[in-house]
Amino acid sequence: AALDWYRAKGILDKDNGHLHDTPLQLAAMYGLPGLALALVFFAGLAVWGLKAARDTSLNDQARGVGLGLAAGLVTLGVHSLTEYNLGSFQTSFTLWCVIGLAAAAIRLGRRERAR
Numbered sequence: 001a002a003l004d005w006y007r008a009k010g011i012l013d014k015d016n017g018h019l020h021d022t023p024l025q026l027a028a029m030y031g032l033p034g035l036a037l038a039l040v041f042f043a044g045l046a047v048w049g050l051k052a053a054r055d056t057s058l059n060d061q062a063r064g065v066g067l068g069l070a071a072g073l074v075t076l077g078v079h080s081l082t083e084y085n086l087g088s089f090q091t092s093f094t095l096w097c098v099i100g101l102a103a104a105a106i107r108l109g110r111r112e113r114a115r
Contacts, residue, residue, distance in 0.1 A: 022080035062109020069102040
């Protein structure tokens with residue numbers, strides 16, 4: 001992919017193993033289809049969080065978690081324009097934990113409200 005081209009031109013070497021822009025890094029590693037898939041995935045999660053925040057069938061805590069998920073993903077997206085966040089284990093691990101906890105909280109909030 002394009003990552004090999006960057007390495008061949010000396011733009012990436014052992015001292016700087018990644019580009020400092022998540023969309024550019026994803027495009028270099030996976031091409032434009034991979035970038036598009038990642039953008040659709042993260043935008044979909046943010047929309048899901050916003051829908052949960054507006055869903056009156058959820059309890060207040062679950063609605064707050066949905067809003068927090070959307071806000072966190074927007075913040076990560078803005079920060080991703082200046083740093084490749086997904087290359088860091090700590091950031092990636094935290095991201096997936098937050099997404100999983102948000103999914104659980106929203107699901108439990110729906111169940112609790114139904115009672």
